[in-house]
Amino acid sequence: MRIEVHGVVQGVGFRPFVYTTAAELALSGFVGNDSSGVFIEVEGEPGAVAEFADRVEHRPPPLAVVESMTAVEIPLVGGTGFHIGSTNKTGGRTLASPDVALCADCARELRDPTNRRYRHPFVNCTNCGPRFTIIRELPYDRSATTMSVFPMCSDCASEYRDPGDRRFHAQPVACPQCGPELEFVASGEVHRWEDALRRAREMLTGGRIVAVKGIGGYHLACDAYDDTAVQLLRQRKRRGAKPFAVMVPDLATAESLVHLDERERFLLECPQRPILLAAKRGEILAPSVAPHNRNLGLMIAYTPLHQLLFGLPGDAPGPQVLVMTSGNLGGEPICYRNDDALDRLQHLADGFLQHNRAILVPCDDSVIRVVDGEDVPIRRSRGYAPMPVALPTPVQPTLAVGADLKNTCAVADGRYAWLSQHIGDMDDLATLQAFTDAEQHLEELTTVSPTLVVADAHPLYRSTGWAKRHQGDRPLVLVQHHHAHIAAVMGEHGLDGSGQVIGFAFDGTGYGPDGAVWGGEVMLADYKGFQRLWHLRYVPLAGGDISVERPYRMALSHLWAAGIEWTPDIPSVAACSPTEQRVLRHQLETGFGCAPTSSMGRLFDAVASLAGVRHVVDYEAEAAIEFEGLTANADAEPYAFELARDEIDAAPVIRAVVVDVRNGVPAALIGARFHAAVSALIVDLAERIRTDTGTNVAALSGGVFQNAVLLSAARRALTDHGFDVISHRKLPPNDGGIALGQILAANAM
Structure with missing residues (x-):
C-alpha cells in the first residue's frame, strides 16, 4: 500500500511512530518526508496493513495533526524490514509545527541526577521543544533548522538513529557535549552553564532585572513579589500601568495566585502553554504587577531553561513567581538575536541569560482567557502559529496584511489559511521590518506564492501602505474593517457564505x-x-x-x-x-x-x-x-x-x-x-x-468582545432567544484575527 499523509506531520515524531508501528505489525517497507508531508510504502498480511493504515490516520503521535490521508494498493516488491528513507524536496506542501512546551519525559530527565541530560537547559525530544522559530524551510530536517551548526556527538547520533529511542529523528536533539551553550553576561563578565544559572538567580533574588532568551525571543524578568523591582522594570520599559504577565514553576503555584476551573488548568499545562488571564485570589504579588486589574496573566514555565531558572532541589532559594514580559521597549518588536538584545536592552536589563541557539523568527507568548468554559484567544502566537485554519471555501493564493493594531498577516491557498505569529502595532520602522520578515518566512514555510493581496480599506493604515508598495503586478483588494471582522468569525466556524449572518x-x-x-x-x-x-x-x-x-x-x-x-x-x-x-x-x-x-x-x-x-x-x-x-x-x-x-x-x-x-x-x-x-x-x-x-445566526466580533462580562451575557441572552451564536474560539476577536476575514471577503468579491 502507498500511503500519503498531509498535515502537521513533520517535527512531531511521525516517521519514528510509523517505523515502530510497522515493526509491531511485522510489516516491511519505508517512510519518508517530502514537501507535501509524509509518504509510506508498506507491505505484509492484509489485516496487518489495514490495522497500520488505521493507526496512522486515527492514532498518530500526540503533536501530529492528520489533515488528510490517501491509501492505494500497489504491486508487492517482496521487501524485508522497514526503514526510514531520505527526504525528498520535490513539490507539494506540508505544515510546520508550532513550538512546543517541555514534555513530561524530558522534564523527568532534567531532574534525574543519573541522566546525562540532568540540568541540561536545552533538553528536548520528538514530543517537545522548538520548531517554528528555528525552521528555515520544509521538509523539516536538521539541516533546515538553526540546529544545523551543532554536529551531534556519538551518543546523540546513536539516539537519533535508534528507532526505539524517543529521540529517533528528533531534529533539535542535543546534549551538554554537542548542543547550544548557556551563558550569563553582566558588567562585562561572562559566566557559563551552572555558574550562569546561579548568577541569574542571585540577580533576580537581589531585585535586579534579567533578560532571558526563550524559544521565540527575550523576556525581561524580575521577582514578582518585589514591588521596587517591578516598578523599576516599568520605568525602564516605559510600560505605564499595563499589566505584566508572570511565570510560575508549576500548577500548584498558579493555583495559589488565581482561581482556576478545569479548562483553565488544562490550558496552563497543555503543550502550547499560553499566558492565561484568570481571576486573582487577591493582591498576593507586588501591587505593580497588575494594578487596578482583577485578572492576572500567568503561564507555567515551558522550557527547560525556565524551569532551571526557578531552581531544582538542592539549588539556593530564589523567586518562585517571576514577571516575564517581552524583551523590548514599549512599542518596539521583541528582541530575539543576542547582539540586538545586548544593544537594545542594555538600559533595561542588569544581566543577560542567553544561549547560542539562533532564533530564526521571533514569536511572542500567546494569551487566552476562558469565558463560560470556552477559549477566547487574545493573542495567537507561540504554540499556535503557524497552525493552519481550514477554510469553508477554496481561495486563490492570497496574502492578507491585516490591520495596524495587534497585527498578524496571513497567506492562504485552496482550503487553508496560515496566520502569522503576533507582530504588534505597526507604528514604527522596526515593526514594519518585523512584518516584512514574518510575511516572507510564512510564504517560505507554506510555499504559497500569492497572486492576490488584501488590505484594510483605511487609507492611512501602515499595513495598507505596505501592501501598496509590495503588490507588484498583483491586484490589491481593500476590505472594510468591520466586514473583515464578521467574515473572520464566519470563516472560523466554517460557514460557507451561502447564507447571511x-x-x-x-x-x-x-x-x-x-x-x-x-x-x-x-x-x-x-x-x-x-x-x-x-x-x-x-x-x-x-x-x-x-x-x-x-x-x-x-x-x-x-x-x-x-x-x-x-x-x-x-x-x-x-x-x-x-x-x-x-x-x-x-x-x-x-x-x-x-x-x-x-x-x-x-x-x-x-x-x-x-x-x-x-x-x-x-x-x-x-x-x-x-x-x-x-x-x-x-x-x-x-x-x-x-x-x-x-x-x-x-x-x-x-x-x-x-x-x-x-x-x-x-x-x-x-x-x-x-x-x-x-x-x-x-x-x-x-x-x-x-x-x-429570517436570519437566525448572530456573529460577535471586534475587540469589545474580549470583555468577558459582555460576551457571556450576550451569548447567553441570544441563545435563550433561539439564535445560533458564533464568536471567536480559535482567533482573537480583536484585530489579530482580521486577516482571515480579509482573505475570505476578497476572494468572494
Whole structure:
C-alpha cells in the first residue's frame, strides 16, 4: 500500500511512530518526508496493513495533526524490514509545527541526577521543544533548522538513529557535549552553564532585572513579589500601568495566585502553554504587577531553561513567581538575536541569560482567557502559529496584511489559511521590518506564492501602505474593517457564505466608507459584502488619539451630544481643566479637529470615565478593562438605548449614568447596568433583524468582545432567544484575527 499523509506531520515524531508501528505489525517497507508531508510504502498480511493504515490516520503521535490521508494498493516488491528513507524536496506542501512546551519525559530527565541530560537547559525530544522559530524551510530536517551548526556527538547520533529511542529523528536533539551553550553576561563578565544559572538567580533574588532568551525571543524578568523591582522594570520599559504577565514553576503555584476551573488548568499545562488571564485570589504579588486589574496573566514555565531558572532541589532559594514580559521597549518588536538584545536592552536589563541557539523568527507568548468554559484567544502566537485554519471555501493564493493594531498577516491557498505569529502595532520602522520578515518566512514555510493581496480599506493604515508598495503586478483588494471582522468569525466556524449572518462588529476604531470612525456596527453580512443596518449615533471624536488616551474627553463629547451641562459634580468634568474644557467645547461646536465616530469601544471608555473609574489611560482600552473588572456580571436592571431609523442613540444611557453618579451609585453597579444595556441592545436588534430577514445566526466580533462580562451575557441572552451564536474560539476577536476575514471577503468579491 502507498500511503500519503498531509498535515502537521513533520517535527512531531511521525516517521519514528510509523517505523515502530510497522515493526509491531511485522510489516516491511519505508517512510519518508517530502514537501507535501509524509509518504509510506508498506507491505505484509492484509489485516496487518489495514490495522497500520488505521493507526496512522486515527492514532498518530500526540503533536501530529492528520489533515488528510490517501491509501492505494500497489504491486508487492517482496521487501524485508522497514526503514526510514531520505527526504525528498520535490513539490507539494506540508505544515510546520508550532513550538512546543517541555514534555513530561524530558522534564523527568532534567531532574534525574543519573541522566546525562540532568540540568541540561536545552533538553528536548520528538514530543517537545522548538520548531517554528528555528525552521528555515520544509521538509523539516536538521539541516533546515538553526540546529544545523551543532554536529551531534556519538551518543546523540546513536539516539537519533535508534528507532526505539524517543529521540529517533528528533531534529533539535542535543546534549551538554554537542548542543547550544548557556551563558550569563553582566558588567562585562561572562559566566557559563551552572555558574550562569546561579548568577541569574542571585540577580533576580537581589531585585535586579534579567533578560532571558526563550524559544521565540527575550523576556525581561524580575521577582514578582518585589514591588521596587517591578516598578523599576516599568520605568525602564516605559510600560505605564499595563499589566505584566508572570511565570510560575508549576500548577500548584498558579493555583495559589488565581482561581482556576478545569479548562483553565488544562490550558496552563497543555503543550502550547499560553499566558492565561484568570481571576486573582487577591493582591498576593507586588501591587505593580497588575494594578487596578482583577485578572492576572500567568503561564507555567515551558522550557527547560525556565524551569532551571526557578531552581531544582538542592539549588539556593530564589523567586518562585517571576514577571516575564517581552524583551523590548514599549512599542518596539521583541528582541530575539543576542547582539540586538545586548544593544537594545542594555538600559533595561542588569544581566543577560542567553544561549547560542539562533532564533530564526521571533514569536511572542500567546494569551487566552476562558469565558463560560470556552477559549477566547487574545493573542495567537507561540504554540499556535503557524497552525493552519481550514477554510469553508477554496481561495486563490492570497496574502492578507491585516490591520495596524495587534497585527498578524496571513497567506492562504485552496482550503487553508496560515496566520502569522503576533507582530504588534505597526507604528514604527522596526515593526514594519518585523512584518516584512514574518510575511516572507510564512510564504517560505507554506510555499504559497500569492497572486492576490488584501488590505484594510483605511487609507492611512501602515499595513495598507505596505501592501501598496509590495503588490507588484498583483491586484490589491481593500476590505472594510468591520466586514473583515464578521467574515473572520464566519470563516472560523466554517460557514460557507451561502447564507447571511447578523453581525455585531464592536471595537474601538475602523475606517468607514463615509469617512467616519466606525466601531458600533450591526450588519447583515456574508463574504461578498455587508449591509449596515444599525450603528451607534455619531458623536465627535475631538483631537483623534488624544481623546482615546483621555477618556474624560470622550465622556464630555457624549455629554455634549446628549445635551447635558458640564458640571464639576460629574467626575469626567472634574478631570478636565477649565482651559481644556474651553478648547474642547470650541472643537465640538465648530467641528474643528473632530471626526464623527460610532465606536462602541469609545462609549465604554466614556462611561468608565463618567463612573469615575479611569480618566487617562496608559494603554489601549485600559478604562474599559478596569470597568469590566469592577463589574461582576450583567444581571442588573439595564439602562436603555433608543433606536431611531438606523441609529442607536446612546444619549439616554449617558443621562441615566449621570443620574446614578449624582445619586452616589457605586461604579460597580453602574458597570453592571451598562453591560446589561449593551447585551439587551444586541438581543433587541438581533430579533428585529431576524423578523425582517429570517436570519437566525448572530456573529460577535471586534475587540469589545474580549470583555468577558459582555460576551457571556450576550451569548447567553441570544441563545435563550433561539439564535445560533458564533464568536471567536480559535482567533482573537480583536484585530489579530482580521486577516482571515480579509482573505475570505476578497476572494468572494
